[in-house]
Amino acid sequence: MKPVILIWALLLVVLSGYSNEPVHFPLKISKNKHYFVDSKGAPFLYNADTGWQIFYKLTTEEVREYMMTRKKQGFNTLQTQLSMDVGHPNRYGDKPFSADNDFTKPNQQYHDHILKIIRIADSLNMLVVMSQPWVGCCNEAYGGKPEKPIKMNGPEKNRLYGEYLGKQFARCKNLFWIIGGDSNPNNDRPEIVAFAEGLRSTASPHQLLTYHAATTHSSTDIFPNTGWLGFSMVYTYWRNKTSMEVYEACLKEYGKNIMMPFILGESQYEGDGKLFPNDTGKPHQIRRQAYWTMLCGGAGHAYGSDLWSFERGWKERMKYTGANQLIHFYKFFTSFPWYRLEPDTAKVFLVEGNARYSEAGYVTAAVASDRKYACLYFPEKRTVTLDLSKLKGKASEARWFDPRTGEYKEAVKYENKMQSFTPPADNDWALMINAK
Numbered sequence: 001m002k003p004v005i006l007i008w009a010l011l012l013v014v015l016s017g018y019s020n021e022p023v024h025f026p027l028k029i030s031k032n033k034h035y036f037v038d039s040k041g042a043p044f045l046y047n048a049d050t051g052w053q054i055f056y057k058l059t060t061e062e063v064r065e066y067m068m069t070r071k072k073q074g075f076n077t078l079q080t081q082l083s084m085d086v087g088h089p090n091r092y093g094d095k096p097f098s099a100d101n102d103f104t105k106p107n108q109q110y111h112d113h114i115l116k117i118i119r120i121a122d123s124l125n126m127l128v129v130m131s132q133p134w135v136g137c138c139n140e141a142y143g144g145k146p147e148k149p150i151k152m153n154g155p156e157k158n159r160l161y162g163e164y165l166g167k168q169f170a171r172c173k174n175l176f177w178i179i180g181g182d183s184n185p186n187n188d189r190p191e192i193v194a195f196a197e198g199l200r201s202t203a204s205p206h207q208l209l210t211y212h213a214a215t216t217h218s219s220t221d222i223f224p225n226t227g228w229l230g231f232s233m234v235y236t237y238w239r240n241k242t243s244m245e246v247y248e249a250c251l252k253e254y255g256k257n258i259m260m261p262f263i264l265g266e267s268q269y270e271g272d273g274k275l276f277p278n279d280t281g282k283p284h285q286i287r288r289q290a291y292w293t294m295l296c297g298g299a300g301h302a303y304g305s306d307l308w309s310f311e312r313g314w315k316e317r318m319k320y321t322g323a324n325q326l327i328h329f330y331k332f333f334t335s336f337p338w339y340r341l342e343p344d345t346a347k348v349f350l351v352e353g354n355a356r357y358s359e360a361g362y363v364t365a366a367v368a369s370d371r372k373y374a375c376l377y378f379p380e381k382r383t384v385t386l387d388l389s390k391l392k393g394k395a396s397e398a399r400w401f402d403p404r405t406g407e408y409k410e411a412v413k414y415e416n417k418m419q420s421f422t423p424p425a426d427n428d429w430a431l432m433i434n435a436k
Contacts, residue, residue: 022125023076025173026206029231033259035299035339036231043339046263046300047330048077048129049323050308055114056083056090057310063117069318071124074327078121079178079265079302082114082132082165084141086149101142101149103133103161111168122174131178131212132165133158133195135188141181143188151187155194162198170204177203178233178265180212184222193226200228212265216243220258231299232258233265238285239358247292247364248357254297254343261299264289270322271306279306284379286322287403287428288360290329291377295364296343328406332430341366341375349374351418353384367391376431381423388416391435401430 024038036044049070054063070078083096094110097103114130121128133150135143143150150158169175177199185192196209203209208230211219219232236249246267253262267289271279286303293301303326307317344350344365355361361380368374371392376384388396394416400409400423409424413436423429 023127025122025127026204027127027176027208028206029208029261030339033261034297035261043337044076044127044300045294045330045334045338046077046127046302047075047326048079048127048263048300048302049075050079050266050269050302050304051310052079052081052131052308053084053310054078054080055117056088059091060113060116060120064120065315066318067121067124067126071126073318073323074330075303076125076330077127077129077300077302079129080131081134081181082111082130084134084136084181086142101152103149103153103157106161106164111165115169115172118169118172118175122172125174127174127176128172129176129178129210130169131181133161134181135183135185135192137182137214143181143192144183144186146187148188150191153191155190158191158195159198162195162200163202166199166202166207169207170202172204173206175207176230177207177209178212179209180222182212182214182266184214184217196226196228210263210265215266216249218249218253218262220253220256220260220262224258229260231260232262234262234293234298235264235266237268238360245292245358245360245362246289247296247362250293250296250298251343251345255345262297263299264293264301266302266304269304269306269308270320271317275306275309275311279304281305281322283320283322283325283404284428287325287329288377288379290326291403291428291430292364292379294333294338295341295366295375295377297366325404328403331406332401332403336373336375336432337368338375340368340370342369344374349387349390350376351385351387353382353420355380355382372435374433376421376433378423378429378431380428381426383420383422385418385420386433388414388419388433391416391433393435395436396433397436398431398433400424401432403428403430 024040027036089095098105133142210233213222218234223229234249239245268281269279270281273280290301350365354363365376397411399411
């Protein structure tokens with residue numbers, strides 16, 4: 001990076017108030033209800049890894065190694081499952097329940113181990129977002145059929161288990177909850193609602209709850225009016241006959257009248273396809289999912305890879321290119337007040353040259369509420385026309401950011417009028433524009 005660009009970047013950091021100060025748990029929802037803040041009011045950009053099975057696939061020592069690696073890569077949040085498969089033991093031989101998956105007989109030793117792991121995450125200043133009971137998409141897990149544990153236990157036992165979990169983890173300041181899991185409630189709705197109400201009745205108020213619905217659906221699609229839903233999760237892969245692009249799902253969620261933060265909770269996972277046929281996401285796709293979310297009103301996102309089940313070779317999978325490049329994503333957005341961005345849904349700023357809505361090359365744009373800056377993400381090289389008069393002042397400085405390397409191109413000054421912009425090279429780029 002050239003000296004002048006480095007000085008420009010450092011100045012922006014100082015002016016924006018960004019720092020590497022630790023997160024002060026617990027988190028809460030911002031006043032405008034679009035993002036999370038910590039107990040001192042600092043905005044929290046939810047940057048998660050889907051380490052779903054750490055509680056029962058790894059030893060305590062392995063969990064610490066995993067968390068420390070993800071922390072170095074810029075992740076501050078871990079999405080996990082208390083358990084996924086019915087009766088699945090952890091590495092120490094303990095199962096979630098003492099007898100016949102009876103929800104009124106939780107195995108205290110199993111749950112104490114999880115408490116220990118959450119405390120390790122707290123020591124590393126990381127948020128844990130934990131699911132139980134996992135409903136499942138494909139006849140695995142706890143739900144979906146009458147003979148599965150969620151239905152077999154009935155509403156009252158589900159409620160009691162929710163109450164138990166709320167008490168067990170009540171003192172955890174770095175904990176949110178996921179209810180459901182890869183599926184809409186369907187016939188399990190009475191039991192799931194009872195569990196959620198039981199959990200909410202005993203959990204600490206700061207432990208927000210969300211619902212993990214089936215792909216293309218968000219939490220508020222399934223539970224639009226409930227007292228226990230604290231934030232929404234968007235879930236989609238790519239556009240086909242039954243799905244949509246991430247930016248489409250995010251803009252749909254942003255446009256709702258329901259006011260609460262939303263995050264991209266799952267999307268395409270990075271992987272080579274050897275372990276799981278659908279885990280074939282490449283680094284480019286991983287990047288665009290994250291940037292799209294932030295420029296479409298999201299409070300953060302979750303990265304996924306075929307690491308999630310912690311099969312043999314999981315330590316090598318932590319080194320995937322997409323995962324390593326997300327630290328550039330995190331540093332980029334936290335170098336300015338990202339939480340003031342508002343998606344350009346009316347297309348008054350990006351006025352010409354975009355891809356067709358629904359295409360993978362669609363450029364997303366957002367302008368700060370105070371009109372002092374704007375940000376765009378280009379999934380591919382294309383020329384767009386921007387109306388810089390929508391920003392304050394008579395001129396602006398624009399600079400290109402490379403999501404693959406974390407480097408900036410030199411800033412260029414423009415008059416605040418109609419201007420055309422084309423990325424400096426192929427592949428994807430972010431564009432930061434600051435009013436002067």
